[in-house]
Amino acid sequence: MTTVLQGIRVLDLSRVFAGPAATQILGDLGADVIKVEEPGRGDEARYFGVTKESLAKSEGVSPSFVALNRNKRSIAVDLGAPAGREAVRRMVAHCDVVVHNFRPGAMRRWGLGYDALRAVNPGVIYGDFYAYGKQGTLSHIGANDLALQAHSGLMSITGEPDRPPVRCGSSIVDLHASLALVTAILAALFHRERTGEGQVVETSLLRSSAHLMNYFYGEYWSLGVIRKPMGTANHLSVPNQLFPAADGAVVIIAPSDEMWARCAIALDAQTLSRPEWTTILQRQQHREQVVAAISAITRTMTSAELVARLGAARVNVAKLNSIGEAADHEQLASIGGIVEFDMDGKHVKAVASPFALEGTPTVVDRPPPRLAAHTDEILEELGFSAGDVAALRADGAFGSTAGDA
Numbered sequence: 001m002t003t004v005l006q007g008i009r010v011l012d013l014s015r016v017f018a019g020p021a022a023t024q025i026l027g028d029l030g031a032d033v034i035k036v037e038e039p040g041r042g043d044e045a046r047y048f049g050v051t052k053e054s055l056a057k058s059e060g061v062s063p064s065f066v067a068l069n070r071n072k073r074s075i076a077v078d079l080g081a082p083a084g085r086e087a088v089r090r091m092v093a094h095c096d097v098v099v100h101n102f103r104p105g106a107m108r109r110w111g112l113g114y115d116a117l118r119a120v121n122p123g124v125i126y127g128d129f130y131a132y133g134k135q136g137t138l139s140h141i142g143a144n145d146l147a148l149q150a151h152s153g154l155m156s157i158t159g160e161p162d163r164p165p166v167r168c169g170s171s172i173v174d175l176h177a178s179l180a181l182v183t184a185i186l187a188a189l190f191h192r193e194r195t196g197e198g199q200v201v202e203t204s205l206l207r208s209s210a211h212l213m214n215y216f217y218g219e220y221w222s223l224g225v226i227r228k229p230m231g232t233a234n235h236l237s238v239p240n241q242l243f244p245a246a247d248g249a250v251v252i253i254a255p256s257d258e259m260w261a262r263c264a265i266a267l268d269a270q271t272l273s274r275p276e277w278t279t280i281l282q283r284q285q286h287r288e289q290v291v292a293a294i295s296a297i298t299r300t301m302t303s304a305e306l307v308a309r310l311g312a313a314r315v316n317v318a319k320l321n322s323i324g325e326a327a328d329h330e331q332l333a334s335i336g337g338i339v340e341f342d343m344d345g346k347h348v349k350a351v352a353s354p355f356a357l358e359g360t361p362t363v364v365d366r367p368p369p370r371l372a373a374h375t376d377e378i379l380e381e382l383g384f385s386a387g388d389v390a391a392l393r394a395d396g397a398f399g400s401t402a403g404d405a
Contacts, residue, residue: 003030004360008189011091012036012072013079013100015043017145017171018205019129020068021178023099026185027071028353028362034095034378035069035369036088039076039399042371043069061368067350069368070341075379076372076399083395085110087379093120094382097185099127103142104134114200121198125188128202129181143205145171152209157216159229177208179354238283238290239263242320244299250306252294253316256280266313267297343367372398 008031012023020035020043027033037043048064078084089112092098098117100107107113114126128134131143132151149155149167159166184201192198210217219225227235232242237255254260257279264272271293277283283290298306303319310317321329332338339352341364353362375398379389392398 002360003363004357005029005031008097009095010034010097010099011095013098014129016045017068018174018177019099019101020045021175022181024068024070025182025353030363033072035072035074036077037074037371039078066348066368070350070364071366072369073374073378074369074372075375078396078399079110081396083392083397085112087392087397088112089120091382092117092124095124097125097127099129101129104130104139118198123192123196123198125185125192125198126200127181127185128200130204132206133204145174148173148205148209152213154209154213157227157229160231161229172212173205173209176212177203177205180208237280238287239294243295245303245306246299246301248303249320250298250303251318251320252310259315262313263310263315266309266315267294271297339364341367
């Protein structure tokens with residue numbers, strides 16, 4: 001089967017969440033992704049959240065690693081050794097894309113900066129992935145998803161009114177940034193297809209978090225408004241939040257006056273079809289009364305009844321699901337949102353890339369790799385002779401755990 005990125009080779013020096021999430025998407029699109037890991041230890045995500053019980057269930061690899069590293073091959077290279085850095089430089093000559101998420105300046109100090117790698121491969125696409133970016137007063141500081149939720153102000157609007165801020169439960173900044181990097185890499189590959197030129201593409205958790213806060217920043221810059229936490233509510237319209245149900249809760253969103261009219265009829269026209277609640281501005285002015293009136297109605301109905309009734313009336317509605325309910329809901333599977341593969345003798349489910357291409361579908365050719373499982377195989381494909389490999393290994397390029405598993 002032909003895939004979009006068939007024939008494209010990616011050298012993935014990234015680790016943990018955001019970088020691997022991006023390169024996994026490239027792998028799903030058909031790229032050959034070579035994951036470069038630290039000998040003996042590997043990507044830190046291999047061990048995130050691991051307990052004795054989860055180790056037994058996942059054959060020694062954390063669910064986090066499994067979720068972000070399919071369609072990749074693993075090679076162990078010691079970047080702290082001159083021979084390891086030389087091996088990477090030689091590998092880059094046969095790769096189309098390089099991705100890293102080390103701190104600013106680290107790759108250059110190792111002799112693996114863009115100028116050095118462009119010298120061996122002028123067409124290489126070089127993906128810089130930073131926390132705060134490669135310049136500015138904070139560029140030297142390391143950070144992760146949580147730090148950028150705090151720095152960006154996202155945390156300041158998340159939670160209940162008059163209570164301490166809370167973290168958005170998912171690593172939303174990491175995953176949003178991964179999509180930004182994929183977009184930039186695909187654009188750079190398209191540019192190279194037309195011109196033959198490689199280039200640096202850069203994203204950061206800061207740029208990603210700012211993009212997530214897009215209209216909040218715009219509102220502040222234009223109006224001086226600084227939003228505060230509203231729980232599940234949204235300041236843009238009413239209703240636009242979570243409401244109680246007899247067996248749980250549902251989200252109801254009616255962002256237009258026309259949808260509100262349908263919502264009122266579907267729930268209880270006599271109670272909700274009040275002239276003073278007809279427009280968005282009126283409902284915002286009477287937010288507490290509108291929410292209380294809707295809540296009094298919804299708590300008498302089941303979630304299924306509310307979803308059926310409001311869905312039929314073309315009102316935006318969703319049941320509040322647990323992770324298990326959401327993961328196992330038939331709707332996700334029906335749109336191709338799940339991929340399945342065998343890993344170490346076990347059948348594994350994972351979330352698919354967040355898009356579909358009908359003419360050139362994504363594929364899952366490989367489960368997440370064991371550490372260093374493909375070291376010799378990769379080096380042979382990239383033109384390293386047996387003597388080259390032996391010499392580099394003797395010089396400590398691949399640590400003590402390299403070799404095919």
